[in-house]
Amino acid sequence: xxxxxxxxxxxxxxxxxxxxxxxxLARIELNHIRDSFETDARIVHRxxxxxxxxxxxxxxxxxxxxxxxxDARPRxxxxxxxxxxxxxxxxxxxxxxxxxxxAETESRRAGRAALADADFAGGRFRIxxxxxPASYVVQIDMRGMVPWDEWPMQPDNSPVRxxxxxxxxxxxLQPGQDNNQIWRFDFHKRLAADSQPFDVVATRTAxxxxxxxxxxxxxxxxxxIALAALLAVQRQRAERRRAEELLxxxxxxxxxxxxxxxxxxxxxxxxxLTALLASTQAAGRLLNDDPxxxxxxxxxxxxxxxxxxxxxxxxxxxxxxxxxxxxAGQLQSVDMRHAxxxxxxxxxxxxxxxxxxxAFDPGDRIIQVxxxxxxxxxxxxxxxxxxxxxxxxxxxxxxxxxxxxxxAAGYGELSIRDSGPGIxxxxxxxxxxxxxxxxxxxxxxxLSLCESLAGDMNGTLTAANHAPxxxxxxxRLPLAEHT
Amino acid sequence: xxxxLSPLIHLIDDDAAVRDSLALLISTxxxxxxPWATPQGFLAEFDRSSIGAIVLDVRMPGISGLSVLDTLxxxxxxxxxxxxTGHGTVDMCRRAFKSGAxxxxxxxxxxxxxxxxxQSAVQQHVRSRERDRTDHDARERFAQLSEREHExxxxxxxxxxxxxxxxxxxxxxxxxxxxxxxxxxxxQADTLAQLIRHYADLVEAAP
Numbered sequence: 096x097x098x099x100x101x102x103x104x105x106x107x108x109x110x111x112x113x114x115x116x117x118x119x120l121a122r123i124e125l126n127h128i129r130d131s132f133e134t135d136a137r138i139v140h141r142x143x144x145x146x147x148x149x150x151x152x153x154x155x156x157x158x159x160x161x162x163x164x165x166d167a168r169p170r171x172x173x174x175x176x177x178x179x180x181x182x183x184x185x186x187x188x189x190x191x192x193x194x195x196x197x198a199e200t201e202s203r204r205a206g207r208a209a210l211a212d213a214d215f216a217g218g219r220f221r222i223x224x225x226x227x228p229a230s231y232v233v234q235i236d237m238r239g240m241v242p243w244d245e246w247p248m249q250p251d252n253s254p255v256r257x258x259x260x261x262x263x264x265x266x267x268l269q270p271g272q273d274n275n276q277i278w279r280f281d282f283h284k285r286l287a288a289d290s291q292p293f294d295v296v297a298t299r300t301a302x303x304x305x306x307x308x309x310x311x312x313x314x315x316x317x318x319x320i321a322l323a324a325l326l327a328v329q330r331q332r333a334e335r336r337r338a339e340e341l342l343x344x345x346x347x348x349x350x351x352x353x354x355x356x357x358x359x360x361x362x363x364x365x366x367x368l369t370a371l372l373a374s375t376q377a378a379g380r381l382l383n384d385d386p387x388x389x390x391x392x393x394x395x396x397x398x399x400x401x402x403x404x405x406x407x408x409x410x411x412x413x414x415x416x417x418x419x420x421x422x423a424g425q426l427q428s429v430d431m432r433h434a435x436x437x438x439x440x441x442x443x444x445x446x447x448x449x450x451x452x453x454a455f456d457p458g459d460r461i462i463q464v465x466x467x468x469x470x471x472x473x474x475x476x477x478x479x480x481x482x483x484x485x486x487x488x489x490x491x492x493x494x495x496x497x498x499x500x501x502x503a504a505g506y507g508e509l510s511i512r513d514s515g516p517g518i519x520x521x522x523x524x525x526x527x528x529x530x531x532x533x534x535x536x537x538x539x540x541x542l543s544l545c546e547s548l549a550g551d552m553n554g555t556l557t558a559a560n561h562a563p564x565x566x567x568x569x570x571r572l573p574l575a576e577h578t
Numbered sequence: 579x580x581x582x583l584s585p586l587i588h589l590i591d592d593d594a595a596v597r598d599s600l601a602l603l604i605s606t607x608x609x610x611x612x613p614w615a616t617p618q619g620f621l622a623e624f625d626r627s628s629i630g631a632i633v634l635d636v637r638m639p640g641i642s643g644l645s646v647l648d649t650l651x652x653x654x655x656x657x658x659x660x661x662x663t664g665h666g667t668v669d670m671c672r673r674a675f676k677s678g679a680x681x682x683x684x685x686x687x688x689x690x691x692x693x694x695x696x697q698s699a700v701q702q703h704v705r706s707r708e709r710d711r712t713d714h715d716a717r718e719r720f721a722q723l724s725e726r727e728h729e730x731x732x733x734x735x736x737x738x739x740x741x742x743x744x745x746x747x748x749x750x751x752x753x754x755x756x757x758x759x760x761x762x763x764x765x766q767a768d769t770l771a772q773l774i775r776h777y778a779d780l781v782e783a784a785p
């Protein structure tokens with residue numbers, strides 16, 4: 096249940112990370128679109144402003160040079176292709192057009208060229224420069240005014256719409272694409288030439304199609320992969336913890352049973368022993384009396400015999416209770432390598448804590464022995480735990496643990512060798528005795544149990560010291576039928 | 579060989595065989611034994627005024643020896659209690675002594691160990707009963723003194739001479755001497771040291 100909840104939490108966090116990442120990526124892309132749009136719009140504004148200034152310069156040049164030759168004017172149009180026509184008014188003539196007369200007044204007042212009229216539908220406008228001896232008016236083709244070779248965008252398929260606007264008239268320089276209207280960027284700036292007060296208006300819209308879907312998808316996939324890896328690690332850790340917990344619980348349960356048994360045994364045996372001791376000692380005292388009280392002493396001895404029988408019964412009953420079930424029926428073919436790996440896996444944290452790297456030599460082929468799997472793992476686990484505890488007594492740099500599998504004369508042989516202090520010579524013969532221990536906190540049942548289990552599986556467990564230092568335990572179990 | 583006046587040992591154990599054999603063993607040294615099969619029966623009926631000791635098994639069905647011990651102590655029973663246990667832990671032992679047990683022995687118990695413990699417990703009980711009686715007698719004699727004799731006694735205990743006492747009480751040293759003689763007779767004291775040892779506490783306790 097707890098595991099479920101933590102998994103849900105990880106998934107939720109993952110979703111949030113994926114969403115935030117995708118949003119950030121989209122944001123970055125939109126910022127990029129806006130920046131490049133603004134740059135393009137500024138370039139467009141600068142180019143058009145330059146052209147407008149150029150047209151002002153042409154007007155100034157015309158009034159200064161005042162070409163008398165009528166042929167010079169068409170030549171100007173060929174140099175500046177946007178200039179459609181040039182007209183002149185000498186001081187004695189009058190502009191035929193009222194618009195031009197107004198513009199002349201305006202130009203004279205401002206001391207610069209002035210806009211005469213704008214026909215955006217026809218794509219043209221006229222500017223006029225008042226001067227003496229002659230004033231000039233030129234007609235400009237708006238499309239010809241655009242320097243397409245320097246244009247920063249692809250006019251046909253750029254998504255940016257560019258127009259020139261003047262008093263409600265629009266002239267489309269670049270149509271743009273206006274199919275999606277979720278995000279919109281605008282640019283609006285008047286041309287930098289007072290004679291041509293047109294507004295450059297640029298618009299860029301962006302929609303779902305402009306978002307960096309591939310990158311966003313990639314990020315989400317990356318998050319999902321990281322999440323899956325995290326969950327896998329977590330699950331593996333939880334599994335190991337559960338396995339360790341099970342093993343520990345098993346040991347605690349066994350110890351509890353053992354403790355109960357010991358307490359019960361102590362009471363059940365102590366009662367008859369107390370009576371037995373008291374009766375015989377009382378009898379001894381009665382016999383030493385002068386004169387001896389024979390009758391009472393005899394009764395006391397009869398009672399002592401009864402109590403000795405009662406104690407024997409208790410022991411017999413106890414033995415029947417703790418007798419292990421016959422293992423013969425439960426033997427099966429077990430891969431020793433697998434059993435060792437399992438035990439090593441469970442003890443990995445212990446090894447790491449002690450800075451011990453177990454060296455496992457599994458032999459060159461699979462060794463199948465006849466064993467009861469749980470009993471076999473219990474033996475290996477106990478032997479490895481013992482070895483690790485022995486290694487606690489030597490410096491970390493000198494700790495080695497060798498585990499080796501081999502076959503010898505119909506037996507599968509597992510040897511576990513540590514570089515601990517080894518087994519004292521006087522301890523060696525008593526090593527497998529029940530309740531014999533050299534550790535203060537031990538019950539002295541671990542090795543005794545291991546040896547009994549090995550015997551029950553028709554195998555043996557032996558212990559020896561090896562040079563230069565350390566203990567070596569060897570477990571032999573009969574090989575399974577060759578298949 | 580046991581006489582009605584010899585100390586009485588109360589033995590509480592639910593196991594008949596243990597009870598009988600321990601009772602026999604204890605009786606070999608001349609102590610009387612009263613066996614009890616249940617703690618409840620013992621608590622309800624035993625003679626609290628008897629001289630002796632109590633031998634109590636820790637592990638009994640129904641009520642544990644340790645709670646019996648607590649009950650005895652709460653009642654102010656003055657017989658020393660010897661606890662017997664089948665498998666004693668350090669913790670159990672500590673609890674027993676903290677609750678006022680005189681001794682804590684493990685089963686099966688060796689005869690000498692048990693009998694020694696019993697003997698010393700009985701001696702301890704006899705002595706404490708004697709001390710109680712002495713205190714009781716002294717208190718009675720002290721109560722017989724007149725008011726003036728009280729004053730004189732308290733000044734004697736304070737270490738004043740007859741002359742100083744006479745001056746303090748406004749009487750002649752000769753009168754003080756008479757009071758003093760009465761004091762020694764009434765309190766059955768032979769020497770000044772005896773008088774001070776037995777009655778100094780009572781003087782200080784009196785208002």
